[in-house]
Amino acid sequence: MEQEVNASAKPIEALDSANSQYQSTGNPSPGTEIKVFAPATVANVVCGFDVLGFAVNEPGDEVVMRVTDKPGITISKITGDNGRLPLSPEKNTVSVSVQHYLESIGRTDLGLDIELHKKMPIGSGLGSSSASTVAGLFAVKTLLGDDRDVAKLLPFAIKGEEMACGHGHADNVAPALLGGFVLIRSYEPLDVIRLPHPAGLYCAIVFPDVDVPTREARKIIRNTIQMKDAVTQWGNIAGLISGLYTHDIDLIGRSMQDVLVEPVRSILIPDFYVMRDLAMQAGAVGFGISGSGPSVFAFTRDEETALKITQALQQHLTGIKINSHTYVSTINDAGPRVL
C-alpha cells in the first residue's frame, strides 16, 4: 500500500523495505557527485520522551557521495569526528543505512564512495548520528532519481539509528528527514505525524562539552514509574501538541515540563537547574534537555532572546571550567538539502 505523504500536519506512513514495490532505474555515471546537508535535531522536547522531535537549521552534518565504477560502498574520508567514527562500511551508520536502502530497491550493483563531514559534536544529544545517516540516505536517493517522498527513507534511517545507539528510535531521524516538528505516534506499525509550529519560534541550544553517551543516559531512566506522574506527562504532551496547532507559544511553554526523565538525566548535565533558571530569567518560553543530553535547549519568541540565553549559559559554563558550543536557529522545516 503506497500512501501519499502530506507535509502539513498529516500522518505519514513510512513503508518498510519488505513492502516496497519501488524499483530503481536511475543510472548515474561514475564520477557523479552530490553534497548533502542534514540537520541536527532536538528529541523528546521535554514532555515527549521517545515520541517527539524537531529539526534546527544549525548545526548539521554534510555527506559528499560519489558514484564509482566498482559495486559496493566505501568511505574515503571522515572529518570533524576526532577519529571517533569507523571508516569500515560495515560499521558506519551512514554506509549501513545506505546499503539497506540499495538492497530494498535492488541496486546493490551500484558503486558509491562516501565522505562524511561532521559539522556538529558527537554524543551531544543533538542527533549527530541521525544527521549523518539522513544526509547519506538523501544523497543516494537524489543520485538515483528516486522521486518518492523522503518519508520512504525512514525505515532505513531507523536501522542506522539502531546500530548507532543500540535502539531503533525515530525521534531524531524522523525530524532530521522530514524537517519541522514530528510525532512518532507508534513504532509498530510505524506511524509518523508532522506537526505544525508557530512561525516565530526560535531555538537556543547549548552543548556543554562533557560526555553523556546515549546508551548510558537511557540506562539510568526508571523502568517503572508512578501512574500519577505519567498522567501529568501526558497532560503536558497533549498541551504541547495543542499549542503547536494553535500557535500558542505560552501554552507550548507551560507544557514543557518533564516529571519523569529530566529529574534523572539532569544529574549527568553540569548545573542543569542553574542553566534553566538563567534561561528562564533571560526570557525563555521553555527549557529542557535535548535528547539524552548533555545539550540543553530553550524556545524563545525572537532571535535576540535566544542569543542572550546562549551567551548567559556559555558564560556560566566557562565559569565552572566547561567548554561549550552554542547555536541559535529557527525550526528547520526543510529537512535535508543538496548543497
Add this chain to the structure above:
Amino acid sequence: MEQEVNASAKPIEALDSANSQYQSTGNPSPGTEIKVFAPATVANVVCGFDVLGFAVNEPGDEVVMRVTDKPGITISKITGDNGRLPLSPEKNTVSVSVQHYLESIGRTDLGLDIELHKKMPIGSGLGSSSASTVAGLFAVKTLLGDDRDVAKLLPFAIKGEEMACGHGHADNVAPALLGGFVLIRSYEPLDVIRLPHPAGLYCAIVFPDVDVPTREARKIIRNTIQMKDAVTQWGNIAGLISGLYTHDIDLIGRSMQDVLVEPVRSILIPDFYVMRDLAMQAGAVGFGISGSGPSVFAFTRDEETALKITQALQQHLTGIKINSHTYVSTINDAGPRVL
C-alpha cells in the same frame, strides 16, 4: 487576573473563588424559575486517562431552580434516581457546589430551591454527578445575570465532583460545562484547553446495567506502571490531539488505544472485548470505556453506523441477561442550556 475565554481551541484559565473579583448585583425576585439541561460526558477517551473528556447531546440531567424568599438552599424534589441521591443540601453535590458559588460572589443572602431530574443512569461512567452539578451551577449563574464566561464555574463544579467521587477530577465537569472536547492539561494550576473535533463525528454509547462504583474502579488501577507503556500511551494521546486538530478521523481511531487502564477496568465490564469486536466489525472508528465504566462508547462517521453498533451491543447484552441503555449523539459543543 481575569482572562477572556476563547471557545475554539484555546486555553481557558478558570479562576478559583479566592481570586475572583466578581461581585453579584443581580436580584431575581422570589418565584423566578429556570430550567437547565447539562450533558452527559465521556471522560478519558481511551488514551487520555484523567485529562480528556467530551460532552454528548444525550443523555443529560435537568435542574429546575426557583428563587425563594428565605436565604439558603433547599432541595424539594429529586426524580429518576431510584432514591439514591440525598435531599439534604449539605450532602447533595448540586447544592454544595451552588453554595460554594454563592459564597464566592457574596450572595449567601439568596434563597434557592432546587429540583433535580435525573435523566441518565447513576454510576454509569457517563458523568452523572457532573451533569447535575453543571446544570445547577449554570442555573444559578443565569438567574443572577452573572455574564462571565461559564469557565469561571469550573472550580465550583470540581468541588462538587470531589464530594461525589472522592477526587476532584475535571474530565467530566469541564466538558459538561464548556461543551465539546476538553483537555485538562494541569490541575495545579488549573489549565483547561478546549479542543476542536471533526464535524461529522458520531458517538454510540451503551450502558450495561451493572454496578461499577467510580471509587472502586479507581482503586483497581495500578499505581506503578511500566515506562514503555506510558510512552505508548502518550504517543497515542499526542496522535489523538493531532487527529482532533486536523479532523483526521482515521488518526483519531488508531490513536484510541489504552495499554494501561482499559486492561484492568475492562474486567469489571461484561464481555468488554466481545463488545469491542462487535463495534469494530460494525464500523466503529474507535471503541473504549467511558470514564470508569461500565458504559462503553464508539466513535463513528455517521449516525447509521452508531445505531447499528448500539443495536448489536444491546442485543449481545440481552443474550447474556444484562439490561442496557443506549444513546446515539453527535458531540455537544454547547454545554449546558436553558430549557
